[in-house]
Amino acid sequence: MNDPVAPADTLRTALAGLLDGLPPRQAAAAVERLIASYRGATPTHAPILRDRADVVAYAAYRMPATFEAVHAALEAFADAAPAWAPDSHIDVGGGTGAATWAVTATWSGRRPVTVLDWAEPALALGREIAAAHPDLHDVRWQRSRIGAALSLESTDLITISYVLNELAENDRATLVDATASAAQAVVIVEPGTPDGYTRVIEARDRLITAGFHIAAPCPHSAACPITPGSDWCHFSTRVSRSSLHRQVKGGSLPYEDEKFAYVAATRFPTTPAPARIVRKPQIRKGQVILDLCETDPGLARTTVTKRHGDLYKAARDADWGDAWPPAEG
Structure with a gap:
């Protein structure tokens, strides 16, 4: 596995460079509007990221947190399968590619990678940012609507991070089933909220029904022992805060903690944590x-x-x- 510090630093540097020339007030206003959209309870029927200003602001604000959450999930998965590494990867709803960066921070080297997203400005910016990392120069950035009609090629690894909230329930189920048919390993990450945990558990159940084994975080592939509505399973990872973070959220701490829920599942044997x-x-x-x-x-x-x-x-x-x-x- 790679040292995660170098990719994280490279990503932060690339994101900081994007903000040059974008007025701070415009960036902050875009982030606040986009956060409100992403937190909405109603699934969206149009790309939330509309133009370059939207994408730059939101990437600078959210990519480091998404990277750290996905990387933490992937590291737990990798610990359960130390002899395995993906030879190919599809990032569904990957936007500007945070999960793709997290994969290359976990397993070194180049591999065929496809990032699928509906928002063309996000894909364009992801391609631009990826130029900063040599292992990401050959990534294919493909515009595709994420939903029931999505067609997925066979691949070793599929990541789906912070996507299920944007889909209607039927589309979520169809996407997870399509993912199970296409991948040898699946990692799904959602916000560390009760609703995010519920979506992860729904996906976990569908993957198990499809014949997958849970590699992480659960030590087993049986039903989650948490009584529905009483609690939720989630985790936390520390994220360095940029000046844009501090401007939007206020405060002076150089970091914040990203809460997330996840599941990593495979068709091959793994050794989950005791x-x-x-x-x-x-x-x-x-x-x-x-x-x-x-x-x-x-x-x-x-x-x-x-x-x-x-x-x-x-x-x-x-x-x-x-x-x-x-x-x-």
Whole structure:
């Protein structure tokens, strides 16, 4: 796997360069309008990203967070399948290509990649940004409506990130079924909200019905042990904030935490985590409290104390979303 720092830094530099010449107020106004559109409860029937100004502003604002969320999901997947790497990749609804950057940050080298999206300005900008990374020079950027009529070629990996919210329920189901027919591995990422989690679980269930095995985050391919409506499974990753982030959201912190829900599923055998930390660890004097989803399947809380020696040290260093216990070596 690659060091994720270099692609992330390259991406941030490329995005910062795009904002040159775009008035800050115009960029901020575009982001605020686009956020309102993306948060709407009604699926859209036209591209949300309408022109270059829209795309530049939203890419600068959202691509780093999407990159980090997808990369975190891919890393968990890669840990469950350490001997596997995709020889081909399709990014459905990929827009400016954040997930494509995340894939190349996880597995090195060039591979045939196709990014499908309805918004031509997003694809054009994605092609422009990808010129900054040598592994992304040969990506095919293809305009295609994402929905029931979408046709997918056979491929090793399909990513679908922050897309399902834009589709009607029937279109979501059809897309997941088409993805299951075309791919050896599927990674779906949605916002870390109750609704985002529900969409991920719906997709997870359809993939399992289609014969897939869950590689991450779940330690099993049985039903999710969370009682519907009582809670939701999601994770968090840290994102460096740009000046545009600070201008739109206010505040001075150099980072923010992106909450996301995801599922990674495969047609080939993997080794899922023995358990997954599903909440931020609670570090207290002499002990660490971990909330786990376990292979059994079920949810459990465990307390690791100083008496556990090296395991206690590992628990103090553990992050939300990590496998537990940590792999040796």
